[in-house]
Amino acid sequence: MKIINLDQISSKPLLAEVKAAMIDALNKDYHNPSSQHKSGEAAAEALEKARNSVSELINAAMPKEVVLCSGGTESINHAIKGVALANADKGKHIVTSNIEHNAVIKSLKRLQSMGYKVTSVSVDTKGRVNPREVADAISDTTILVSIMHSNNETGTIQPIEEIAEIAHEKKVIFHTDAVDSVGMVPIDVQKMGVDLLSFSANTFHGPAGTGGLYIRRGTRVFPLLDGGVQKGNKRAGTENLIGIIGMGTAAAVTRQNLDKWSAHCLSLKNKLLKELPDTIDHYIINTHPEHSLPNMVSVSIQFVEGESVMLMLDDQDIAVSTRSACATGSLRASHVLISLGLSHADAQGTLVLSFGKDNTAEEITAFLVALKNAVATLRDISPLYQKTSQG
Amino acid sequence: MYNKVVMDHFRNPRNVGVIENADGIGEVGNPLCGDMMTIYLKITDEKIEDIKFQTFGCGSAIAVSSMLTEIAKGKPIAEAKQITNKDVAKALEGLPKNKLHCSNLGADALHMAIQDYEDRKAGKKRPETVRDEKHEHTHGENCYCPYCDIEIEEGSTFCKACHSSLEEEH
Numbered sequence: 001m002k003i004i005n006l007d008q009i010s011s012k013p014l015l016a017e018v019k020a021a022m023i024d025a026l027n028k029d030y031h032n033p034s035s036q037h038k039s040g041e042a043a044a045e046a047l048e049k050a051r052n053s054v055s056e057l058i059n060a061a062m063p064k065e066v067v068l069c070s071g072g073t074e075s076i077n078h079a080i081k082g083v084a085l086a087n088a089d090k091g092k093h094i095v096t097s098n099i100e101h102n103a104v105i106k107s108l109k110r111l112q113s114m115g116y117k118v119t120s121v122s123v124d125t126k127g128r129v130n131p132r133e134v135a136d137a138i139s140d141t142t143i144l145v146s147i148m149h150s151n152n153e154t155g156t157i158q159p160i161e162e163i164a165e166i167a168h169e170k171k172v173i174f175h176t177d178a179v180d181s182v183g184m185v186p187i188d189v190q191k192m193g194v195d196l197l198s199f200s201a202n203t204f205h206g207p208a209g210t211g212g213l214y215i216r217r218g219t220r221v222f223p224l225l226d227g228g229v230q231k232g233n234k235r236a237g238t239e240n241l242i243g244i245i246g247m248g249t250a251a252a253v254t255r256q257n258l259d260k261w262s263a264h265c266l267s268l269k270n271k272l273l274k275e276l277p278d279t280i281d282h283y284i285i286n287t288h289p290e291h292s293l294p295n296m297v298s299v300s301i302q303f304v305e306g307e308s309v310m311l312m313l314d315d316q317d318i319a320v321s322t323r324s325a326c327a328t329g330s331l332r333a334s335h336v337l338i339s340l341g342l343s344h345a346d347a348q349g350t351l352v353l354s355f356g357k358d359n360t361a362e363e364i365t366a367f368l369v370a371l372k373n374a375v376a377t378l379r380d381i382s383p384l385y386q387k388t389s390q391g
Numbered sequence: 392m393y394n395k396v397v398m399d400h401f402r403n404p405r406n407v408g409v410i411e412n413a414d415g416i417g418e419v420g421n422p423l424c425g426d427m428m429t430i431y432l433k434i435t436d437e438k439i440e441d442i443k444f445q446t447f448g449c450g451s452a453i454a455v456s457s458m459l460t461e462i463a464k465g466k467p468i469a470e471a472k473q474i475t476n477k478d479v480a481k482a483l484e485g486l487p488k489n490k491l492h493c494s495n496l497g498a499d500a501l502h503m504a505i506q507d508y509e510d511r512k513a514g515k516k517r518p519e520t521v522r523d524e525k526h527e528h529t530h531g532e533n534c535y536c537p538y539c540d541i542e543i544e545e546g547s548t549f550c551k552a553c554h555s556s557l558e559e560e561h
Contacts, residue, residue, distance in 0.1 A: 308450055383418070
């Protein structure tokens with residue numbers, strides 16, 4: 001039984017090359033990369049090779065600007081808390097947006113409880129930040145602007161270069177959470193002008209539990225983890241070398257295939273968007289028509305609830321993600337969807353569809369057939385749909 | 392996530408639909424997640440002769456509606472009034488902890504439909520349902536734990552009844 005995986009944003013499957021590299025690394029019985037003997041040096045060499053490969057994927061000027069860590073959450077916590085603590089003498093004000101990932105929101109909440117002030121800018125109905133609002137929010141005490149590169153619920157991409165320029169004009173550090181972008185769209189930290197950029201390997205077919213933080217040379221950031229002198233005192237702790245080797249391989253293979261994979265995903269996205277009107281009615285596309293990831297579509301299907309749709313599709317061996325409040329631990333409507341201006345009822349019917357290099361056009365067709373049936377069944381049960389169809 | 396009984400009622404919901412010229416209608420919404428449930432009753436000789444439902448909600452909400460109608464069908468009104476949320480959850484052989492609040496919707500809708508029937512019988516005019524907001528605030532303006540539905544203090548981050556951590560805003 002083959003599962004049609006249209007939930008690639010949650011985690012992309014490991015590449016065969018990554019599995020092989022990790023198994024090979026396991027068999028090499030690497031020592032601690034910080035040890036100075038021959039065994040340690042071999043491990044350090046493998047570590048630096050992986051770091052080089054990862055730094056090439058985001059075009060860092062120097063590999064040492066990349067701190068390898070446990071993934072997106074750690075990377076974001078490091079960036080935000082590290083900048084806040086290191087620059088508290090300059091000010092305690094941070095600017096962000098209403099649609100950030102919880103790793104950003106909760107890091108900022110923690111800082112707010114310690115006396116920091118946060119200004120959060122709004123987004124338009126397709127989830128885009130207006131750079132002028134960011135400029136207006138910056139004050140003399142602002143030390144950091146953190147705006148995500150692409151949103152994990154809508155796929156909408158922000159005008160990062162413009163926002164980075166605004167931050168720099170005002171001498172403020174700029175961080176972007178690019179977890180869902182790295183490996184799907186070309187990322188060039190030098191061209192973008194960002195000071196810090198967070199990424200995670202499992203969004204580019206590497207192992208979960210690995211990722212990194214790009215820190216432009218000269219940026220004042222305290223480490224999140226204090227201890228040994230690994231990685232130039234930027235993150236203490238003996239490295240997860242097997243995982244990092246996997247990430248390095250994933251980065252190298254992804255870099256070679258990025259254009260091809262991205263174009264393939266875009267063709268699937270276009271097919272879905274083109275055929276959706278013939279499949280169902282009463283829906284809202286939350287993804288920006290131009291500025292969005294090539295592999296993502298967020299759609300709010302009215303008068304049905306997302307978890308029910310997801311369960312019915314799962315019965316047909318199709319995996320999708322929903323942003324229904326019912327499917328979250330907190331049982332609350334997604335802050336991202338509410339920020340776009342959706343009603344609670346419309347937010348309830350939101351599916352997030354994300355594609356990968358291995359999805360096919362036939363799978364999209366199968367999904368659309370299954371979706372049509374699921375929505376028809378659930379609308380038959382729904383009191384909201386009946387009221388609407390009665391006018 | 393859900394057990395076999397819940398999935399069976401979700402996949403094959405019983406008593407779905409509308410009863411034309413129903414003797415009693417109960418409509419409730421959950422303000423927390425936006426779910427909505429409507430129960431229709433046909434009453435003969437003070438017994439629930441027929442019952443149907445419509446639900447906008449998750450797998451658990453649909454299964455609860457379906458099971459509720461099965462329990463209530465054929466029961467005398469006096470007995471149906473005694474049906475509790477716990478009875479429905481128990482008949483479904485349990486719901487995930489954070490979905491227990493869905494079962495409240497079912498019993499609330501049934502009791503409201505019975506009330507509607509009794510009001511009509513007593514000659515009370517049926518109140519117009521508020522359409523624009525779609526959901527009635529079944530619990531008033533107080534805060535309730537989404538996991539166990541016990542009232543909690545505004546702004547608290549921990550439910551003392553079921554020991555769940557909560558988001559700050561509720």
